[in-house]
Amino acid sequence: MTKSLIVFCPNPYSLYTNSVCELLIRRGYTIDAIVIKKFTITRFQNEFKRDGKRLLKKIWKKLVLRDTAYTGEAGSIVGFRKEKNLTIKNVEDFKKHGTNIVYCKSLNDAVVEETLKRYDEKLIIFTGGGIIRKNILDLAGDGIINCHMGILPRYKGMDLPEWCILENRFDQFGLTLHFMDSGIDTGKILQKVSIPLGNSSSIKSLRNRFEPVMVDSMVNTVENYLRGELEPQTQPTGENRQYFIVHKRLYEIVDKKIARHLGIKVKD
C-alpha cells in the first residue's frame, strides 16, 4: 500500500519546505497534506523566550527578505534552487498538485490530529515548526522524519555547527536524518551526512551551505525509506549530552576560530 506523505512546515514561504516538496513531486510522489504553523503573537512570544533577539533576525531573513537574503552567497539554497530550476515559493501553490493545505496555531493542535487521522499509512516530513508532542507522535504512522543539523548521537540540541568549532572538532559538521520521538534528537537514525568545512570562512557561509544539503538529504532519505532501503537504527542510551544556544561572547569567537583553522590572518 502506498504511504501518504504529510509535510510539517514552519511558514508558507520556507525555501526548505518548498524545495523538498517540489523535488518529491518531481520524483513522482504525491504530497497529501502540508500542515503550516501560523505566525501568531503566542508563537512569537514562545520563540522569543527561547531564541531572544536572534528570533528577530530569523524573522527578517525568513519572512521579509526570503530568497533575497542569500544574494551573492555561493552554495546557498537560492543557488541550489536555481540550479535545480525549483520555482515554487509558496506552499499554497502545491494545491494545484492535489495537496491539502492545513493551517494550525501549533503542530500539536486538534486540527493536526484530525488531519493525521484521515490517513492510514503515512510518513511525515518535518521541515520546522517546533516541538512535537505525544498526541501527534502517536498518530504519526511510520513516524516523523527530521533533518537535524548535527551528527547524532553526539551533537544533540542547538547551534551545533558553532559547537563543533568551539570544541575544535572541524571534522564533525553534518546532518542526521532521524525519526522524532519524545526526547530531544533521540529518535532512531536513518542517515548521517558529513559536510566538510571546505572554504567557508564564516559561520554564516557554512550554515548557508547546510541548507541545500538538507533539502537533498531529506528528499533522498524519504525516497530510500519508502523503497525499504533504510533500516532505522536506535541511538545508544548513554549519549545524553545536550547543547544549548551559544552565548553571544562565544559566538563572536566562532568566526575567528574558523579563520585560524583555515590559516587566514585574524585582526584583533
Next chain:
Amino acid sequence: MESLNKLIHENYDALSQSIELPILNYPYLFPKEAEELKALTNHTIDETQNLPAYKNFKQVNVNIISQIRLYIANDRVDENITQWCRKALRYIEVRYSSLKENEKKAGRKSEDTIKIFNQIMALFIEYYLKTSDIIYLNTALKVLDLSWIMPPSSKRPAYIATQTLYDLNRQILDKILYQIEHD
C-alpha cells in the same frame, strides 16, 4: 582588578570565614593575589556528610554547591558530581527566561538566590577549568548576564564574599575568553 584587591584586603577576616569563595585555579589566573586567595580558600571537604543525589533545583543551597566545588578542586569528580553539574546546567538553560520567577515561586529569599546563582556560576567555571567542557563556560556566561544576581553594593557582611566572588567570576570569564580567542 584594583577594586578586587581592595575588597579582599578590607574584608580579609570576613572572607576567610566564608565558604562561598572560589577555590580552583583562581590563584593561577590571578598570580598577584595567589597567596591571599589560597589562604582564603583553604577549606576542606566535610567527609562526615554525604553529598545527596540531585533531585531538583529546590534542594540547591550554598552549602551543597560549595561542597561540590571542593570535590572538583580536589580532583574527586565522580558520577554524582557530574550529574549535579549536568542537571544544574540543564535546569538553567531550559528555564533561563523564568529563573527569577521560579525562585520566587520556590519561596527563596532574594539574598539566598543571589548567593546560590553566584555559587553556580563559580561551579560552572571551575568545572570548565577542570574538564575543558565548554558548554559549562557557555552557561556561566549566561548566568553572569542575569542582572538580578549582582550582589548589592552594600557593606553588609553577608554580601562581602558574594561580591568578591561575583567580581572574580566576571574577571576570570574575561580572561578565559581572551585565552580561547588567542589560542
